Amino acid sequence: xxxxxxxxxxxxxxxxxxxxxxxxxxxxxxxxxxxxxxxxxxxxxxxxxxxxxxxxxxxxxxxxxxxxxxxxxxxxxxxxxxxxxxxxxxxxxxxxxxxxxxxxxxxxxxxxxxxxxxxxxxxxxxxxxxxxxxxxxxxxxxxxxxxxxxxxxxxxxxxxxxxxxxxxxxxxxxxxxxxxxxxxxxxxxxxxxxxxxxxxxxxxxxxxxxxxxxxxxxxxxxxxxxxxxxxxxxxxxxxxxxxxxxxxxxxxxxxxxxxxxxxxxxxxxxxxxxxxxxxxxxxxxxxxxxxxxxxxxxxxxxxxxxxxxxxxxxxxxxxxxxxxxxxxxxxxxxxxxxxxxxxxxxxxxxxxxxxxxxxxxxxxxxxxxxxxxxxxxxxxxxxxxxxxxxxxxxx
Amino acid sequence: xxxxxxxxxxxxxxxxxxxxxxxxxxxxxxxxxxxxxxxxxxxxxxxxxxxxxxxxxxxxxxxxxxxxxxxxxxxxxxxxxxxxxxxxxxxxxxxxxxxxxxxxxxxxxxxxxxxxxxxxxxxxxxxxxxxxxxxxxxxxxxxxxxxxxxxxxxxxxxxxxxxxxxxxxxxxxxxxxxxxxxxxxxxxxxxxxxxxxxxxxxxxxxxxxxxxxxxxxxxxxxxxxxxxxxxxxxxxxxxxxxxxxxxxxxxxxxxxxxxxxxxxxxxxxxxxxxxxxxxxxxxxxxxxxxxxxxxxxxx
Numbered sequence: 001x002x003x004x005x006x007x008x009x010x011x012x013x014x015x016x017x018x019x020x021x022x023x024x025x026x027x028x029x030x031x032x033x034x035x036x037x038x039x040x041x042x043x044x045x046x047x048x049x050x051x052x053x054x055x056x057x058x059x060x061x062x063x064x065x066x067x068x069x070x071x072x073x074x075x076x077x078x079x080x081x082x083x084x085x086x087x088x089x090x091x092x093x094x095x096x097x098x099x100x101x102x103x104x105x106x107x108x109x110x111x112x113x114x115x116x117x118x119x120x121x122x123x124x125x126x127x128x129x130x131x132x133x134x135x136x137x138x139x140x141x142x143x144x145x146x147x148x149x150x151x152x153x154x155x156x157x158x159x160x161x162x163x164x165x166x167x168x169x170x171x172x173x174x175x176x177x178x179x180x181x182x183x184x185x186x187x188x189x190x191x192x193x194x195x196x197x198x199x200x201x202x203x204x205x206x207x208x209x210x211x212x213x214x215x216x217x218x219x220x221x222x223x224x225x226x227x228x229x230x231x232x233x234x235x236x237x238x239x240x241x242x243x244x245x246x247x248x249x250x251x252x253x254x255x256x257x258x259x260x261x262x263x264x265x266x267x268x269x270x271x272x273x274x275x276x277x278x279x280x281x282x283x284x285x286x287x288x289x290x291x292x293x294x295x296x297x298x299x300x301x302x303x304x305x306x307x308x309x310x311x312x313x314x315x316x317x318x319x320x321x322x323x324x325x326x327x328x329x330x331x332x333x334x335x336x337x338x339x340x341x342x343x344x345x346x347x348x349x350x351x352x353x354x355x356x357x358x359x360x361x362x363x364x365x366x367x368x369x370x371x372x373x374x375x376x377x378x379x380x381x382x383x384x385x386x387x388x389x390x391x392x393x394x395x
Numbered sequence: 396x397x398x399x400x401x402x403x404x405x406x407x408x409x410x411x412x413x414x415x416x417x418x419x420x421x422x423x424x425x426x427x428x429x430x431x432x433x434x435x436x437x438x439x440x441x442x443x444x445x446x447x448x449x450x451x452x453x454x455x456x457x458x459x460x461x462x463x464x465x466x467x468x469x470x471x472x473x474x475x476x477x478x479x480x481x482x483x484x485x486x487x488x489x490x491x492x493x494x495x496x497x498x499x500x501x502x503x504x505x506x507x508x509x510x511x512x513x514x515x516x517x518x519x520x521x522x523x524x525x526x527x528x529x530x531x532x533x534x535x536x537x538x539x540x541x542x543x544x545x546x547x548x549x550x551x552x553x554x555x556x557x558x559x560x561x562x563x564x565x566x567x568x569x570x571x572x573x574x575x576x577x578x579x580x581x582x583x584x585x586x587x588x589x590x591x592x593x594x595x596x597x598x599x600x601x602x603x604x605x606x607x608x609x610x611x612x613x614x615x616x617x618x619x620x621x622x623x624x625x626x627x628x629x630x631x632x633x634x635x636x637x638x639x640x641x642x643x644x645x646x647x648x649x650x651x652x653x654x655x656x657x658x659x660x661x662x663x664x665x666x667x668x669x670x671x672x673x674x675x676x677x678x679x680x681x682x683x684x685x686x687x688x689x690x691x692x693x694x
Binding site: 122124125127128129141142145146158159160197200202227229230232233259261263271272273274275276277278279280281282283284285286291294296327328329358359360381382383386 | 477478501502503504505506507508509511512539540541543544554555556557558559560561582584585609611612614615616635637638639641642645646647648649651652656657677678679680
């Protein structure tokens with residue numbers, strides 16, 4: 001679960017991590033009041049969307065307007081906010097459709113001496129959390145990692161003990177910090193790692209981490225995401241979820257216990273199992289087609305779930321054919337076909353439907369399909385089914 | 396011969412009184428009965444608070460420790476719900492269970508980091524979580540896979556995915572091949588046992604003549620496996636990597652199946668495996684034939 005920058009800063013601040021003084025605004029008037037309340041000469045107005053690249057991003061409605069702007073008056077804060085709020089921000093990460101801005105963050109300007117990078121993620125290799133730091137703040141860290149891997153510092157830390165103070169100091173010195181910044185870094189780094197563990201984060205990214213002219217360390221921008229599997233013990237974080245930032249069909253699928261990811265193609269896929277679902281997408285592409293989605297109905301795959309799965313797949317106007325690929329194991333093929341036929345009647349499927357079944361009770365299931373009288377195309381194996389699905393588009 | 400599982404394996408289920416736990420325990424017991432009639436393979440289960448009872452003929456114990464004492468179990472199959480699964484794994488390890496197979500999907504990743512840390516000095520081996528389990532055809536099924544798909548044979552199978560493993564086993568069956576052992580290692584970012592350890596076991600197992608490795612996007616375990624294969628594995632290896640069409644930054648069902656920061660792609664894994672001499676199936680329909688090709692290539 002991803003959250004907005006302003007929410008991340010709120011949580012980080014509560015955990016003792018230093019963030020700039022700020023005001024959250026939902027209207028242009030609130031943005032102007034925010035500027036006045038902060039009291040400084042310079043403030044920053046920041047559009048709040050989950051995607052990055054906001055500083056360079058522009059609005060559909062106002063092509064001259066950037067997503068993050070420096071302002072020097074309450075009037076300017078108000079004008080910028082009025083263009084941002086209710087408009088669609090397009091950045092390198094949003095895709096051409098962009099994201100609607102409904103909140104802006106007004107922040108005090110900082111006297112920036114240096115910009116650094118900090119990130120905390122789970123490291124598969126060491127099997128635990130890892131702190132990543134770099135002197136190259138404000139840059140795309142993936143580009144830094146690719147072009148100058150020596151500038152990426154990696155410090156795995158103990159999930160129980162957290163980041164040890166000496167580890168924090170090692171990183172601080174390696175980042176070239178000095179004087180009062182060392183103490184500030186020791187505090188910030190250990191607290192950031194503690195925050196990561198305490199909140200079951202999947203990612204915390206501070207980019208940039210600002211070193212002020214006074215040597216203090218302040219969070220410039222913050223990205224925080226939580227482990228979906230751990231939300232059961234963080235009910236207090238649930239209100240931070242912004243459903244408008246998520247693909248509506250993915251949200252609906254999740255609520256029905258289905259795993260669905262929307263893609264750009266035109267062949268819808270309904271599959272049992274994540275690995276087989278990915279492979280079904282792959283084999284469609286292999287035979288010259290384009291998958292419209294990833295969809296895993298899971299091990300249960302009862303009538304309700306299959307019906308819902310069809311509904312979600314067919315809600316995508318791009319879908320011109322559907323490929324069902326089921327390997328019946330414990331879940332018998334005839335059970336699946338019963339669900340399939342019931343769903344077929346309920347939904348009224350109008351695009352070509354190719355079904356490939358294999359596994360337990362497959363003969364009975366195929367017979368049921370054949371006798372159903374429905375125009376269902378049967379694929380004899382994976383290759384045949386994928387080819388037939390691709391071919392059905394031309395028919 | 397086989398790996399991990401043999402005729403001395405005695406299984407219990409943690410979470411046996413739950414719906415899935417009971418159903419799959421029954422299936423595993425039935426598999427054992429069919430292939431090794433008269434032998435006690437699946438010996439009971441645990442659910443705290445239900446010790447002393449019996450469920451469909453399985454004795455139920457309060458703790459794994461008690462189950463081990465009473466039944467001599469050396470393997471545990473875990474179906475405990477995600478919030479309690481990490482504790483269940485550690486309970487099994489503490490009770491001296493040698494082989495722990497965790498089926499549970501949805502365990503918080505930091506819980507697995509804690510398990511990993513706590514098990515550093517343990518002699519127990521963890522398979523999974525979020526996996527279909529292990530099967531040594533004709534000997535024992537410790538998991539949720541349909542038993543009959545897995546034929547007795549000479550291919551060692553290692554996979555991150557459940558249904559894709561069934562698909563591969565079925566394809567192998569169609570060309571007259573079977574497995575020594577099939578191991579589902581799981582689709583989570585942090586797992587108990589990964590490719591390299593199992594590659595080493597299959598390399599050492601005299602009955603295993605070839606290996607099929609099924610991977611997917613996310614992380615670099617397949618790339619590390621490729622490096623290991625290059626220098627340590629003499630047997631023919633075939634592979635398939637799922638997710639060539641997966642978009643970056645999106646989780647594809649499995650918690651670990653995500654391309655992040657442009658790495659963990661299918662193409663980089665395929666390239667690394669090919670460079671290690673592995674025959675990589677381009678289509679998921681060709682996993683079985685890829686194994687045949689790998690064997691012929693070595694001849």
